[in-house]
Amino acid sequence: MDLTTVREIFKNKEAYLDKEVQVGGWVRSNRGSKAFGFVVLNDGTYFEPIQVVYHDTMDNFADISKCNVGAALIVRGTLVATPEAKQPFEIQAEEVTVEGPSAPDYPLQKKRHSFEYLRTIAHLRPRTNTFQAVFRVRSLIAYAIHQYFQERQFVYVHTPLITSSDCEGAGEMFQVTTLDLKNAPLTEDGAIDYSQDFFGKETNLTVSGQLNGETYAMAFRNIYTFGPTFRAENSNTTRHAAEFWMIEPEIAFADLDDDMDLAEGMLKHVIRYVLENAPEEMNFFNSFVDKGLLDRLNGVLNSEFGRVTYTDAVKILEENNHRFEYKVSWGCDLQTEHERFLTEEVFKRPVFVTDYPKEIKAFYMKLNEDGKTVAAMDCLVPGIGEIIGGSQREDNYDKLVARMEELGLKKEDYEFYLDLRRFGSTRHAGFGLGFERCVMYLTGMGNIRDVIPFPRTVKNCD
Amino acid sequence: MDLTTVREIFKNKEAYLDKEVQVGGWVRSNRGSKAFGFVVLNDGTYFEPIQVVYHDTMDNFADISKCNVGAALIVRGTLVATPEAKQPFEIQAEEVTVEGPSAPDYPLQKKRHSFEYLRTIAHLRPRTNTFQAVFRVRSLIAYAIHQYFQERQFVYVHTPLITSSDCEGAGEMFQVTTLDLKNAPLTEDGAIDYSQDFFGKETNLTVSGQLNGETYAMAFRNIYTFGPTFRAENSNTTRHAAEFWMIEPEIAFADLDDDMDLAEGMLKHVIRYVLENAPEEMNFFNSFVDKGLLDRLNGVLNSEFGRVTYTDAVKILEENNHRFEYKVSWGCDLQTEHERFLTEEVFKRPVFVTDYPKEIKAFYMKLNEDGKTVAAMDCLVPGIGEIIGGSQREDNYDKLVARMEELGLKKEDYEFYLDLRRFGSTRHAGFGLGFERCVMYLTGMGNIRDVIPFPRTVKNCD
Numbered sequence: 001m002d003l004t005t006v007r008e009i010f011k012n013k014e015a016y017l018d019k020e021v022q023v024g025g026w027v028r029s030n031r032g033s034k035a036f037g038f039v040v041l042n043d044g045t046y047f048e049p050i051q052v053v054y055h056d057t058m059d060n061f062a063d064i065s066k067c068n069v070g071a072a073l074i075v076r077g078t079l080v081a082t083p084e085a086k087q088p089f090e091i092q093a094e095e096v097t098v099e100g101p102s103a104p105d106y107p108l109q110k111k112r113h114s115f116e117y118l119r120t121i122a123h124l125r126p127r128t129n130t131f132q133a134v135f136r137v138r139s140l141i142a143y144a145i146h147q148y149f150q151e152r153q154f155v156y157v158h159t160p161l162i163t164s165s166d167c168e169g170a171g172e173m174f175q176v177t178t179l180d181l182k183n184a185p186l187t188e189d190g191a192i193d194y195s196q197d198f199f200g201k202e203t204n205l206t207v208s209g210q211l212n213g214e215t216y217a218m219a220f221r222n223i224y225t226f227g228p229t230f231r232a233e234n235s236n237t238t239r240h241a242a243e244f245w246m247i248e249p250e251i252a253f254a255d256l257d258d259d260m261d262l263a264e265g266m267l268k269h270v271i272r273y274v275l276e277n278a279p280e281e282m283n284f285f286n287s288f289v290d291k292g293l294l295d296r297l298n299g300v301l302n303s304e305f306g307r308v309t310y311t312d313a314v315k316i317l318e319e320n321n322h323r324f325e326y327k328v329s330w331g332c333d334l335q336t337e338h339e340r341f342l343t344e345e346v347f348k349r350p351v352f353v354t355d356y357p358k359e360i361k362a363f364y365m366k367l368n369e370d371g372k373t374v375a376a377m378d379c380l381v382p383g384i385g386e387i388i389g390g391s392q393r394e395d396n397y398d399k400l401v402a403r404m405e406e407l408g409l410k411k412e413d414y415e416f417y418l419d420l421r422r423f424g425s426t427r428h429a430g431f432g433l434g435f436e437r438c439v440m441y442l443t444g445m446g447n448i449r450d451v452i453p454f455p456r457t458v459k460n461c462d
Numbered sequence: 463m464d465l466t467t468v469r470e471i472f473k474n475k476e477a478y479l480d481k482e483v484q485v486g487g488w489v490r491s492n493r494g495s496k497a498f499g500f501v502v503l504n505d506g507t508y509f510e511p512i513q514v515v516y517h518d519t520m521d522n523f524a525d526i527s528k529c530n531v532g533a534a535l536i537v538r539g540t541l542v543a544t545p546e547a548k549q550p551f552e553i554q555a556e557e558v559t560v561e562g563p564s565a566p567d568y569p570l571q572k573k574r575h576s577f578e579y580l581r582t583i584a585h586l587r588p589r590t591n592t593f594q595a596v597f598r599v600r601s602l603i604a605y606a607i608h609q610y611f612q613e614r615q616f617v618y619v620h621t622p623l624i625t626s627s628d629c630e631g632a633g634e635m636f637q638v639t640t641l642d643l644k645n646a647p648l649t650e651d652g653a654i655d656y657s658q659d660f661f662g663k664e665t666n667l668t669v670s671g672q673l674n675g676e677t678y679a680m681a682f683r684n685i686y687t688f689g690p691t692f693r694a695e696n697s698n699t700t701r702h703a704a705e706f707w708m709i710e711p712e713i714a715f716a717d718l719d720d721d722m723d724l725a726e727g728m729l730k731h732v733i734r735y736v737l738e739n740a741p742e743e744m745n746f747f748n749s750f751v752d753k754g755l756l757d758r759l760n761g762v763l764n765s766e767f768g769r770v771t772y773t774d775a776v777k778i779l780e781e782n783n784h785r786f787e788y789k790v791s792w793g794c795d796l797q798t799e800h801e802r803f804l805t806e807e808v809f810k811r812p813v814f815v816t817d818y819p820k821e822i823k824a825f826y827m828k829l830n831e832d833g834k835t836v837a838a839m840d841c842l843v844p845g846i847g848e849i850i851g852g853s854q855r856e857d858n859y860d861k862l863v864a865r866m867e868e869l870g871l872k873k874e875d876y877e878f879y880l881d882l883r884r885f886g887s888t889r890h891a892g893f894g895l896g897f898e899r900c901v902m903y904l905t906g907m908g909n910i911r912d913v914i915p916f917p918r919t920v921k922n923c924d
Binding site: 003005007024025026027043044045070071072074099100101102103106122123124126127131132135136138139142143146150153154155156157158159160161162163164172174175176177178179181182184186190191192198199200201203205212215216218219220221222227228230232234242243245252253395416419420421422423424425426427452453454456458459460461462 | 465467469486487488489505506507532533534536561562563564565568584585586588589593594597598600601604605608612615617618619620621622623624625626634636637638639640641643644646648652653654660661662663665667674677678680681682683684689690692694696704705707714715857878879881882883884885886887888889914915916918920921922923924
């Protein structure tokens with residue numbers, strides 16, 4: 001069908017004024033009188049709707065007047081300027097076709113609905129202002145991330161979702177099986193006989209693509225992943241979902257400084273891209289969801305991120321222990337209250353905390369020369385706390401094996417990973433960005449359920 | 463680290479000639495003599511490697527000479543033109559640092575390895591020419607697809623991976639569970655008690671995001687998905703994987719013609735993008751993997767795709783039934799041999815076959831006025847057969863419900879989907895592109911296991 005989009009009309013209005021246009025969209029409101037009526041129409045391509053004026057000279061005037069919120073219309077008419085009105089222009093309709101009416105029980109009427117209620121109608125909520133904005137911005141963030149890495153010649157790697165090994169034991173895993181749960185086959189010694197399962201062994205959904213990603217960084221130098229990951233954690237919070245997307249770049253011939261440069265560049269690129277490509281949506285969030293949002297994001301764009309070691313950060317925090325629920329001392333993991341204090345009060349900008357005690361970080365992180373800390377970094381941003389976690393990886397075979405033994409990890413489970421340290425090992429680093437956390441950060445939305453189209457959480461898979 | 467990439471040197475050689483450069487990469491070959499040696503170095507950023515000359519004036523000459531294939535080096539030296547040699551230039555090294563040696567049992571020596579063997583070392587095969595080419599092109603195809611849709615303002619939707627409903631019963635599904643398989647809880651009547659499972663119900667891995675995608679097309683007009691899908695089919699072929707990625711665009715206020723235009727535009731965009739951005743890789747495939755590849759792809763770029771109804775296609779095929787293993791008659795599903803005959807022999811270009819008998823297509827496809835066929839389309843391309851399948855969707859509530867009843871589908875399982883036909887229904891259409899099939903098509907690779915970094919197939923999840 002040859003329809004103009006509402007976006008195209010708003011972006012190039014001079015080209016359309018006083019010309020005939022044809023648009024298709026859904027009714028946001030419909031006010032009729034005996035002689036004429038006004039429909040506010042949204043076609044999903046642009047945050048702002050367009051007003052349509054229709055008249056009783058049309059044969060189907062009564063049908064149009066009856067149209068409920070949500071009905072689909074195709075409108076042909078002339079775009080005319082309305083300098084005295086709130087909206088810049090409207091369509092004086094010559095023809096309005098009711099493509100699909102909307103039943104009287106349409107749940108989205110003009111009044112404001114709570115996010116809680118809208119979660120119960122996940123298939124309809126993208127038709128509301130808030131969720132139009134959230135899910136368009138989500139899409140733009142995803143593309144900005146791809147663009148950032150692809151323009152820098154990073155290779156996008158699809159790491160596997162179904163795995164037979166657990167990367168770092170991070171959280172509980174979902175099992176994947178084709179066995180009949182009622183009659184699962186057993187081996188002679190009474191264990192589940194996974195040789196009869198689809199893959200011939202026990203399999204789970206991945207919690208991270210990092211280790212696989214490293215194998216590709218050792219071939220392509222710079223790679224990134226962008227795919228779903230899963231956690232079967234029984235935590236019912238505003239920040240945890242069972243299914244979420246992660247971005248995990250990995251760079252070879254690179255150290256922790258390179259890693260931080262990459263993370264800072266990526267965050268700034270994404271923020272800039274979204275501010276440029278969704279100004280209407282971002283203004284909406286700033287007005288109705290999170291008042292300080294634009295100031296905060298512009299602040300990030302215009303600042304050089306701070307860098308502080310964990311040891312120095314702990315000194316600062318210890319001096320302020322009276323302000324915290326959890327008191328800080330060297331060796332402890334930082335809580336969100338500490339992270340936010342550092343980035344919001346001390347540095348007043350994003351800050352990388354580096355070189356954490358090895359005990360609170362993963363086995364694959366590079367041991368520093370002090371023997372106590374590892375070359376890890378967390379990126380803390382105002383309003384959220386940690387948004388990115390990364391590290392330089394241990395590239396020395398002997399040190400990696402020693403650390404694995406300390407932690408009771410079996411060498412034979414990581415042969416492929418150790419091979420990378422036997423055949424052309426090089427310093428390399430990477431980080432993980434939780435995509436949904438990034439969307440929350442850029443939109444100001446407070447609940448992860450409201451930035452995922454169909455969220456999966458404990459006891460919820462509708 | 464401040465290293466120049468080999469890609470940068472090849473793309474802007476004038477800027478680097480006779481200047482000092484520093485590169486990091488992995489040894490592809492190393493030929494030494496008493497006084498000097500040649501290393502061919504690949505840094506993963508560019509298909510072509512770069513030659514490095516080193517001399518016995520270096521303190522670590524012996525160490526460099528000993529370097530096995532696969533070792534990681536950092537080289538500092540001067541880029542000099544070599545007009546009389548095969549390669550256009552080389553680096554006269556001033557300093558070579560052995561970043562990581564390669565153990566003597568490195569499996570990738572200079573000889574050619576079979577794809578079968580390389581599958582057993584999936585973590586190392588991206589270091590070979592063929593798989594460097596495959597996985598760089600895979601990455602470029604993925605980005606080209608995003609670019610095509612994003613430049614047209616399509617919204618990228620992440621449809622869920624874990625689902626509690628089966629889209630269209632397409633193939634066998636994997637179950638996702640946190641229940642203890644050895645002691646799965648039972649209800650009073652002896653069934654598995656899924657109320658105790660993580661989501662409180664039985665859940666599976668998705669086989670298609672289409673139905674969820676439609677809900678977003680009814681809000682944003684034009685959307686696409688790009689995510690993993692899963693089939694637990696017990697078929698051990700060169701074209702089936704248990705885990706693969708799909709692209710599923712969905713467009714509202716659009717019919718089957720619009721759908722075909724979109725598919726044709728997308729395929730051409732992707733081919734053009736890859737030919738422009740990976741000419742070295744594409745020449746390699748054309749020379750060593752699939753001789754006719756470039757001719758075929760250029761043929762697609764320069765032709766307008768054909769369009770023929772299933773009914774007319776069957777007439778053509780019936781006249782040639784003597785050539786087929788499976789004889790064709792109206793009502794039967796087309797096999798690859800028929801598809802390839804149509805596109806390769808009859809049309810000699812890609813062709814859309816449209817309007818299939820409803821019995822061989824899915825319940826959601828729009829019934830044509832003849833009452834016998836549906837507004838479906840398959841896109842057939844030379845060398846492969848079907849690469850895309852799509853349809854206009856049934857947007858009429860009563861007709862959709864009638865079709866579901868014919869097929870024994872329960873209305874209550876599809877309430878959200880039927881809602882789309884009750885609230886502002888509009889003509890809409892979409893298609894599915896199997897991403898791996900697309901990668902095979904553009905590279906000429908014959909086995910799906912060789913276009914997925916870590917493929918998952920029956921009895922294989924390593």
